[in-house]
Amino acid sequence: MAGYSYKPVHNMRSLIFLGFLAVALQVNAQQGFVSIDCGMDGSTSYIDTVTGITYEPDAKYINSGVNYKIDKTYLQAATPVQAETLRSFPNGSRNCYTINGIIQGDKYLIRGLFFHGNYDGLTSVLFELHLGMNFWQVVNITEPSYPLWAEIITVAQNNSFSVCLVNINSGTPFISALELRHISSTDVYKDVSQTNSLVLYFRVNTGDAARDIRYPDDAYDRIWQVYLTPTVWSDINSSQPIQTSPGDAFQVPAAVMATAVTPANDTSLGFYFEADTGVVYYVYMHFAEFNALSQTENRIFDVFVNDELKVSSVKPEYLLSTHISLSVRSALGTEATYNFALNSASASSFPPILNAIEIYSV
Structure with missing residues (x-):
């Protein structure tokens, strides 16, 4: 990416x-x-x-x-x-x-x-x-x-x-x-404040999307760009609409959430981006579970950045948008390549999933 x-x-x-x-x-x-x-x-x-x-x-x-x-x-x-x-x-x-x-x-x-x-x-x-x-x-x-x-x-x-x-x-x-x-809404992009603005680095819709998506699908008119799926990922999609909970201020469009990627032959979904040194980046990931899992099945994964655990036990909800956010920053003069890994938990029945991602700098 x-x-x-x-x-x-x-x-x-x-x-x-x-x-x-x-x-x-x-x-x-x-x-x-x-x-x-x-x-x-x-x-x-x-x-x-x-x-x-x-x-x-x-x-x-x-x-x-x-x-x-x-x-x-x-x-x-x-x-x-x-x-x-x-x-x-x-x-x-x-x-x-x-x-x-x-x-x-x-x-x-x-x-x-x-x-x-x-x-x-x-x-x-x-x-x-x-x-x-x-x-x-x-x-x-x-x-x-x-x-x-x-x-x-x-x-x-x-x-x-x-x-x-x-x-x-x-x-x-x-x-x-x-x-x-x-x-x-005051509940979305809470990292934005009187002193911090978020400058878009990229915003992509993963999976087999046919087109870029914006208004009227997106109430905020964000542009969700098509991303070419690498060979190490597999495209998946939902035939049923993805819902948002009443308190979900992100309002990621259903058309965005209806496509996703998983690892092609692995239990880890990896990607990276190169960035400026000394800059804070805020990352928002969006997920939805497409499978009606049984009581003995689950999809649970952890999010690592440069081998550091950032978010643990992510468990997407069935046909419902869920979101996580994290931030990364490298010291001035150091290499600024951020390697992300969504790794399956040991008890997970299915590999990680990713429906969409946004990255901003401050």
Whole structure:
């Protein structure tokens, strides 16, 4: 899991004019969403025909920058529709989008899409993203046809967000789309606080998934990306829907939980990722048992990271989403490869299972 690619489903931009009732229903369904198609001309919103999310032009959120349309030769069937335009910032060292109407103290998922499309003939671009005055992450574009997402989960410090693109003299900053999603529950991603934001490293849906999954399947519009199953794993799936308990704030979509992997010929499910030294990573794993086990059968396993026991006696529940979380950190200057092993307990009848995983850095 050292790397992954985003392969969203694509459809042409569709301008759909709605009556008052339809608009009211759409707004209610997406309450707490702000979806901005950057570089889009005009003032008319549209509905993305894949997700059903309403996107609007970015002019009311920023007063700087230059709009560009991407050459169609760079747009593939899998390219997000929002990548067809971008806003570039050739002037000024810092250009910021301002989003008002934020609930101070609540959690938000904020995501940017960056699709270069060789719009300026310079295919190597490096710049920074800041959330207000705080560093978010570096955007490093090396392939013009590759959509890059940057995502952060954070607590609102006031009633607005300022998302800034910062020029570091390594190419012109730009952005294709900016999305904000309100997370109403205080019981999910508890590692996010007034002082800690979580920057997405990766989020994958394991098993034989047909497509990436996001809204409307995911109420928070997280993007669960398809992950190519290695040969040492086996795909399994459930023919019955996976449920979430009433108090399950994670709300991992049933479509995500319906696929999983187990070891192909072993009692240990292993994977690794390489990371920066001195950085704290928070890991969230999601499980569901697909088999109706008898009273004499069970599936129990322990989670190790670099041979250190992190979580013991994990026992997924039958057709019900269950979750664990842990954190890892290496000292500055030390090797930062994290080897994960889900090892069957001695009394386990079945090997470990993994339905989905998220990893964030602080």
